[in-house]
Amino acid sequence: MARTPAKTPGDTKLGPNTILATAGRHPFEYHGFVNPPVYHGSTVLYPTADDLFAHRSRYSYGRRGTPTTEALSDAITTLEGGAGTVLVPSGLAAITTAILSVAGAGDHILVIDSTYAPTRHFCDTTLKRLGVETTYYAAGEDFSALFRENTRAVFTESPGSLTFEMQDIPALAELAHKRGAAVLMDNTWATPLLFAAHAHGVDLSIQAGTKYFSGHSDVMMGSVSANADYWPRLRDTHGNLGLCAGPDDINLVLRGLRTLGVRLERHQKSGLEIAHWLEERPEVAAVLHPALESHPSHALWKRDFRGACGLFSIVLKPVSEAAVRAFLDALSLFGMGYSWGGYESLIIPFDARPLRTASTWAPEGPALRLHIGLEDVEDLRADLDRGFAALRAADDGIASPK
Helix, strand or coil: CCCCCCCCCCCCCCCHHHHHHHCCCCHHHCCCCCCCCCCCCCECCCCCHHHHHHCCCCCCEHHHCCHHHHHHHHHHHHHHCCCEEEEECCHHHHHHHHHHHHCCCCCEEEEECCCCHHHHHHHHHHHHHCCCEEEEECCCCCCHHHCCCCEEEEEEECCCCCCCCCCCHHHHHHHHHHCCCEEEEECCCCHHHHCCCHHHCCCEEEECCCCCCCCCCCCCCEEEEECCCCHHHHHHHHHHCCCCCCHHHHHHHHHHHCCHHHHHHHHHHHHHHHHHHHHCCCCEEEEECCCCCCCCCHHHHHHHCCCCCCEEEEEECCCCHHHHHHHHHHCCCCECCCCCCCCCCEEEEECCHHHCCCCCCCCCCCEEEEECCCCCHHHHHHHHHHHHHHHHHHCCCCCCCC
């Protein structure tokens, strides 16, 4: 379990990259080594019977926290600006733990319609079985009429999963708090570095540490940061569920966190270059990227966010499924896989229509989600160009670029 984080060295108004480099590190607590040691352990021994009976120990049991656990949770708490952080074995575990900390039998929650598909599945199955009712709302709609006396939380993402709709989080939080509801946000796309969730009214900020925190596609991890009002409930729920993350996974995520700032700068720069290039392609009907001026909610992104990452989607002009398959098979640098946030570029086709109940997803043609990695942009463009050539060859209804 996370402890109250030690203060970051020096001024508390340090820059974000300085926080990333210093938070959670206490070298002279471990003989001057720059990085904290990796503690593998379950049992914690007490030196005397008096200590045992009085519970006089900083640690009690491995599941309840170790110096390794504290190093990462303290770093994330400092970065998030919250009161405390819990670590769990995956991003989905972070989502479910956060929801279970604020909702119980007989309660009602509101969830954004463009939410991550496993979040919707959890709400429609396990949460429903536990007696919690879910109502989905569309991005941008006035959903004040959807609140009930037993509405305990609003769960949101901005931008939305797959389709990248933006929300006015401060306005949403103000409305939710007036109704006595907590605000939960999956902030994995932006990370705390690019969107300060707590500062914009979010009570529980959720991260899939599997993604950008790790940055190397080699670990599963999730975190939930809570403000002072919700930290006790989150901490208790986390402990009651018996959740803990493995020390080696924690160490990998902590190592990745140190370079988050420089990696996100590269992801953003390369992502925007590719996104602008795709806007000019004759095969592309739309690019769904909130940092583009063409995005319908670009103003919201520009007002509240400090930057963008490398994840966005495109909608192709109408083509056959065979043409889409030819496009994907022609790619060599873009892997096909259901994750993102690592150093490598990825692409997947998707259809969000079955995942909507409060809004309509009606794209002009097939949709693809891209993650722009750390490869050279020129090589990524050439790879996509080969894909588009294969697409045109498989579907002669698409014009060649001039």
